[in-house]
Structure formats: C-alpha cells, structure tokens
Amino acid sequence: MIDSGWAEQVRRLARERDAVILAHNYQLPEIQDVAHHTGDSLALSRIAAESDASTIVFCGVHFMAETAKILSPDKTVLIPDAAAGCSLADSITADQLRAWKAEHPGAVVVSYVNTTAEVKAETDICCTSSNAVDVVASVPADREVLFCPDQFLGAHVKRRTGRTNMHIWAGECHVHAGINGDQLAERVAEVPGAELYIHPECGCATSALYLAGEGVVPAEKVKVLSTGDMATEARHSSATAVLVATEVGMLHQLRRAAPGVDFQPVNERASCRYMKMITPEKLLRSLREGTDEVDVPADVADRARAAVRRMIEIGQPGTGE
Ligand code: 13P
Ligand code: SF4
Numbered sequence: 001m002i003d004s005g006w007a008e009q010v011r012r013l014a015r016e017r018d019a020v021i022l023a024h025n026y027q028l029p030e031i032q033d034v035a036h037h038t039g040d041s042l043a044l045s046r047i048a049a050e051s052d053a054s055t056i057v058f059c060g061v062h063f064m065a066e067t068a069k070i071l072s073p074d075k076t077v078l079i080p081d082a083a084a085g086c087s088l089a090d091s092i093t094a095d096q097l098r099a100w101k102a103e104h105p106g107a108v109v110v111s112y113v114n115t116t117a118e119v120k121a122e123t124d125i126c127c128t129s130s131n132a133v134d135v136v137a138s139v140p141a142d143r144e145v146l147f148c149p150d151q152f153l154g155a156h157v158k159r160r161t162g163r164t165n166m167h168i169w170a171g172e173c174h175v176h177a178g179i180n181g182d183q184l185a186e187r188v189a190e191v192p193g194a195e196l197y198i199h200p201e202c203g204c205a206t207s208a209l210y211l212a213g214e215g216v217v218p219a220e221k222v223k224v225l226s227t228g229d230m231a232t233e234a235r236h237s238s239a240t241a242v243l244v245a246t247e248v249g250m251l252h253q254l255r256r257a258a259p260g261v262d263f264q265p266v267n268e269r270a271s272c273r274y275m276k277m278i279t280p281e282k283l284l285r286s287l288r289e290g291t292d293e294v295d296v297p298a299d300v301a302d303r304a305r306a307a308v309r310r311m312i313e314i315g316q317p318g319t320g321e
Pocket of ligand 2: 089114
C-alpha cells in the first residue's frame, strides 16, 4: 500500500535527480499517474531522445530502457526492476536473426522495438505497432523484407501493405497471443453495438477483421491500433461501449481519456507480469538509490542506433502520448 505522500516524494526526488519519469500504458495506474509522460513505445522513445533531463527513469520493460540508452548514451537510464523482461523480445536472438539473414542475402530487416539491443544491432529499421505499416512501406518494393519477431503484427502489416516479398518470424507475446478469436466472438455477442479496439499483437486481430467481413460488427467499428492511438481515438469517441483487446493496463488511460465510454477488456486476465514488476515501492527506490541502471555495450549501441533513429523519424510525430 502506498501512502498519501508517495507521489510528492517521487516528484521531489525526480527533481533532485534531474530525472524525467516515463511510463508505458501497461503500467500500474499509480505509476501512469505519477509519471511525467505516459504513452506508447514510439512516443516514449521520442520523448526519451528529446528530453533535456540527465536521467531517464523508464517505467516499462527492459527493451524500452535499452532503446532509450541506445538513443542517449550519455544519459543515465534507470528501470525500477531490471528483471522486467518481455516474452516477445525473447522470441528471437541475435544468432537466430544472423542465420535468417544468411538465408536471404540483400533482404531488409525490420524489427519490432520489442527486441534486445543485440537484435537491433542486426536490424536495418526498427518499428513499433504505431508505425510498422509506414516503416515497411518505406522499403523499396523490389527488396525482400524480413520482419521479426511478432507474427500477428507481421500479418497485419502484410495485409495493410499488400506486400508479397515479406517473411515473418513466428514469435509472439504470450499476453496478446492469449487474446483469441473465440473470446472476441463471445464478448462481441455479450456487448452488442460495441466498438472494437484491437492491438495488432493480438491473436484475435484476424478474427476481428473476419467478424467485420461477415457483417457481425460493422467494419467502421473495428479499429486496429497501437496503445497510444487507442488513447487518441478514445478522446474523440462517440461510442457507448468499446471492447479492448490488449493488456489490461490500457484501460486506465482509456477511462481517463473518455470517462463517459464503457471500456471493457476482451480478456480480463490479459495482464503482463513483466510490466507489473514496476511497483510504487521500486520506483521510489530507483529514484533514491539510482537502481537499476541500464547499460548497452558501446559497440552494440553504435550498431543499433541508426535502426532506432529511423524508427523515431517514420510515422506521425506528436502522437501516442
Ligand atoms: P505499443 O504501446 O507501442 O502499442 O506497444 C505495446 C506493447 O506490447 C509494448 O510492450
Ligand atoms: Fe512484452 Fe507482451 Fe509484456 Fe508487451 S505485453 S512487454 S509484448 S510480454
């Protein structure tokens, strides 16, 4: 249980340390509320790159803090618990990617930001869920694309770009893959008339488009969105109810953005244990003691930087927060 002075203490310590606190949309509500910025992966990467603060405290998972360190090697980057990993980032290693590249000489590698720094160092362009379509569309049509590691995001990008020379790694996030088509169909029947916000990492993304194709849900009510774009969409929503297919932490931002809309999870058990490892107590400790510091070896960061810079340049700026 946190006491009433916790938020003031966090903000005071952040000032003393010249730190900016960034929180992903899947963080615990109290962490989202105390952070200086809350948003999706792309928005937070851009803020980390532009911030004047000498320390970045990343309330998210390890690859996010690593991405901030790659962009700002001279800044101190802290994560309140370095054990906060990501099952999707673990689904491809740098050795596996090197072997895949050797099978497709000349292909352009597009990696989701949910990857380790070593994988980014083997990558041509990184992307997030909010700009993956634009990133792949930026690759000349005659070049093969190797897209990793998320198969559901890859399938979404392939559908949207109509690209045939794109190979997709068979990785997945255990939380999003667990939100399946049967659950979605069940929830749609329970909440008739609801709009659907679907994160493209979800196992049910294809089913959502199938339901639209069959006329079960009008096509204009099915929205495949990054977490930041969900918050933007909610701000001007005229829906009565919205079924949300993503990690449940997102509901906090959505309910704040549009208190009059009934946001319900497609799967209420879709909680990321890694995101939830960042607790109020650990954030306080991080600010007090400077833990856990994230470092990326200079040679790896140097090889990964161009791919991450291209990621933050592509797609609409100023959104996702
Ligand atoms: P976005 O916030 O970029 O949509 O990413 C979702 C995610 O799974 C981060 O781990
Ligand atoms: Fe990784 Fe999935 Fe957790 Fe996001 S929700 S951090 S993709 S394990």
